[in-house]
Ligand code: HEM
C-alpha cells in the first residue's frame with residue numbers, strides 16, 4: 578500500500594460526499610413524510626394517500642440503512658488508513674474541535690439509522706425495503722410499545738437537527754480553511770479544487 582500523506586483516497590472522498598448528500602436528502606424526506614402523514618391523519622385536503630406515505634417511509638428506511646452500511650465501510654476505512662495530518666498552523670483548540678466534530682458525525686451516521694430502525698421496530702407496523710412485499714425488514718429486538726416508539730422517533734428527529742447544526746459548523750470551517758487560511762484542507766476532500 579502506498580503511503581498517502583496529504584490527501585484522502587478516492588474511496589474516502591467518494592464515501593464522504595455520497596453519505597453527505599444522502600444524509601441531507603434523508604432529513605428532507607423524513608420531514609416531508611411526517612408532514613404528509615399529519616395532513617392525512619388530521620383530514621386536511623391533500624392528493625396523497627396512505628399508500629404514498631408508506632412508500633416514502635419505506636424508501637426513507639431503505640436508503641437510511643444504506644447510509645448505515647456505507648458509514649460502517651467508511652469507519653473500517655478510517656481504522657485501516659492514515660488520514661492526512663491537520664495543518665501545523667491550526668491552534669490546539671481548532672484541532673480538538675475538528676476531531677470532536679468528526680467523531681460526532683460518525684456517531685450520528687451510525688446512530689441515526691439504528692434509532693430510526695428502533696422507532697420502526699417498536700411501532701408494530703411492518704417495514705419493507707424498496708417498498709417491496711418480498712423484502713420485509715426484520716425488527717430490532719426492542720419492545721413494541723407506544724412510549725418506546727415515541728421516544729426513539731423523537732430522538733431520531735433531534736438527531737436530524739444535530740446533523741444540520743454540525744454540518745453548518747463543519748462546512749463553515751472547511752470554507753474558512755479554503756478562503757481565509759488558504760490551505761489544502763478543503764482541496765484534499767474536493768479534488769477538483771486547485772491545491773495551494
Ligand atoms: C442516517 C439516516 C437517517 C436520517 C438522517 C433520518 C432522518 C429522519 C428525519 C429528519 C425524520 C423526521 C423526524 C421528525 O419529523 O421529527 C425521520 C423520520 C423517521 N425515520 Fe429516519 N432517518 C434515517 C434513517 C432511518 C432508518 C434506517 C429508518 C428505519 C429503518 C428510519 C425510520 C424513520 C421513521 C419510522 C421515522 C418517523 C418517526 C416518527 O415520526 O415517529 N430512518 N428520519
Ligand code: HEM
Pocket residue numbers: 593596597598600601655660661663675678679680682683686740744747748749751752762763764765766
Ligand atoms: C452531512 C454532511 C457531512 C458529513 C456527515 C461529513 C463528515 C465528515 C467526516 C466524518 C470527516 C472526517 C473524515 C475522517 O477523517 O474520517 C469529514 C472530513 C471533511 N469534510 Fe465533511 N462531512 C459533511 C459535509 C461536508 C461539506 C459540505 C464540506 C465542505 C464544504 C465538507 C468538507 C470536509 C473536509 C474538507 C474534510 C477533511 C477534514 C480534514 O482533512 O481534517 N464536509 N467530513
